Amino acid sequence: MRLLLDTHALLWWLADDRRLGAHARALIASPDNEILVSAASLWEIVVKIRAGKLEADIGAVEAALGPEGFKRLDISPAHLATLVRVGLHHKDPFDHLLIAQALAEEAVLVSDDRHMKLYPVGVQRCSA
Secondary structure, three states, rough: EEEEEEHHHHHHHHHHOOOHHHHHHHHOOOOOOOOEEEEHHHHHHHHHHOOOOHHHHHHHHHHHHHHEEEEEEEOOOOHHHHHOOOOOOOHHHHHHHHHHHHHHOEEEEEOOHHHHHOOOEEEEEEOO
């Protein structure tokens, strides 16, 4: 299965945060699953660092992807073409791009964001 981590899921995994539930942890840890991390999530982390809403080292986050076995997902024309069709059920542009990427990549989005259920994307809750 292909899993695309929402930004908070990535940060929770890297911090070994207990908010990331056992089922989500098992899915992420399984060698049978391909774990994707969007460039949009890395961008969101930097935006939050700059705004003073998050303390993190973006270099350390980026450097952890390979050793964790995660694949960085850059933004492609196919993602942007899908993004045009994503509804505006809420205002977070990072979420919109993650949804478009999950749809285009046929990936399940690992997220606890309550807005994700408004979109036609497969979601695996972090806390479940």
